[in-house]
Amino acid sequence: MRRLLTHFYVFLLLAIIGLGWSLEQVWRDYQPEIPPWFSALTQSVSSLTAQAESPDQLSEQIGLAVVVVGDGRVGWPEAEQRRLQQGEALPVFSADQSLYLYLKKDDVVWRIGPIADGTESTNYWYHLLFFVLLALLTTLWIRPLARDLHSLESHLNTFATDQSQTLQLPKRSLIQGLANSFNRMRNQIQHLLGLQRELTSAVSHDLRTPLARMKFILEMPDSPEVREALSENVEEMESLVETLLDYARLEGQEELLELSAVNLTELCENLAEKLEQLPGPPISLHLPAQCVVACDGHYLERAIQNLVQNARRHALAKVAVHIEPSPKHIQIHVDDDGSGIADHEKERVLQPFVRLETSRSRQSGGVGLGLTIVARIVEWHHGRIDITRSPLGGSRFTMTLPRRTQ
Structure with a gap:
């Protein structure tokens, strides 16, 4: 909007200056010619002026207004001053095209006239021409703006029924x-509509399964085993709902990142100590003595935790975390010795609610959001995530982060 206002004021200023200068040149070229009878009148007035003792006396004799306008030294070019000194009469047209006669009497200049009235309507025509041309130029400026605004209005009117069309405007459009x-x-x-569809699909599948089991359990006779099974299904539902809500809350959180200097070595050591208390293969760490990067420690820890948990879920016996610092980037590798991921599945596995194990059983874990959350957090940090073959034989997830400073 600031660009639009600046463009408008600059255009208006240049239009006014350009039109004013052009019409002034035309005006100067349009100066009327001196009437043929003016030469005889000049000679007669010059002789009467030489005999007159005062402007009033001359005015009575010739029937024209006579006033003293100065001594002839200020406001006159040198050529006109010489002519006045030599006693010549100078004809001058005023702004309204009225004709005046200037003569020097003694040490002062007398102005006689107006001898012939100008046509004041000419001024009006020039003023009218100026505003008409200004209106025309303004219309030429507004026309493409009105066209682009109409295109925007049309897209807004059709947006409710068709969100696929992209608004394309010329690169020089003022509302680009x-x-x-x-x-x-x-x-x-x-994106939000897609997320809504994905959430709806996931809820319809993942929540219906424990609900169906719970309904079946409720039909069975009450026993400690039944209550334990019912409690497990309730916990599973709570975990599913919490995961879905957690992912929904992550949307639009990029602007809330709080960057600070984080020691990744210390972060990974603390995370491994916490995860080692859970069932799964041991975690092998290969870390530099210290590795500091500007990031949001809370979200980055969560991304590494999701990768490690995913690796432990699919590993046979080994999980490893490597950090490789470089002058421009930091690479965090999470390896496992599992069966790996097929090449055609590597991009799809990072999408929301995608699981390579289609049964979605409790044993395989999750609803397919862990890796999506990792990809989102890495994107927030302007990094990237790659999936390759691990030296351990399974999959290697690599997070590459820019080595920014605070």
Whole structure:
């Protein structure tokens, strides 16, 4: 919007200056010619002026207004001053095209006239021409703006029924920034609608399974085993709901990142100590003595934790965490010795609610959001995540983060 206002004021200023200068040149070229009878009148007035003792006396004799306007030394070019000194009469047209006669009497200049009235309507025509041309130029400036605004309005009117169309405007459009904001909003809405569909699909599948088991258990005679099974299903439902809500809360949190200097070595050591208390293969650490990077420690710890938990879930006996620092980047590798991931599945596994194990059983764990959360957190930190073959034989998840400083 600031660009639009600046462009408008600059255009208006240049239009006024350009039109004013052009019409002034035309005005100067349009100066009327001196009437043929003016030469005889000049000679007659010059002789009467030489005989007159005062401006009033001359005015009575010729029937024209006569006033003293100065001594002839200020406001006159040198050529006109010489002519006045030589006693010549100078004809001058005023702004309203009235004709005046200037003569020097003694040490002062007398102005006689107006001898012939100018046509004041000419001024009005020039003023009218100026405003008409200004209106025409303004219309030419507004027309593409109105066209682009109409395109924006049309897209907004059809947005409710069709979110796939992208608003395309010329690169020099004055509302290009507004169009870009609209396209970003459209992409965000499409993303949220996709998230809603994904959540609905996941809820319909993952929550119905424990609900069906709970209904079946309730039909059985009451016993400690039944109550224990019912409690397990309730815990599973709570975990599923918490995971779904947690993922939904992550949307739009990028602007809330709190970057600080975090020692990744210390973070990984503390995380491994905490996860070692849970069932699963041991975690082998290969870390530098110290590795400090500017990041959000809370979210980055969560990303590494999700990768380690995923590796322990699919590993046979080994899980390893490596940190490789470089001058520009920090790479965090999480390896396992499991069966690995097929090449055609590597991109899909990072998408929401995607699980390579389609049964979604409790033993295989999760609802397919852990790796998606990792990808989102890495994206927030302007990094990337890659999936390759691990030296241990399974999969290697590599987070590459820029080595920024606070």
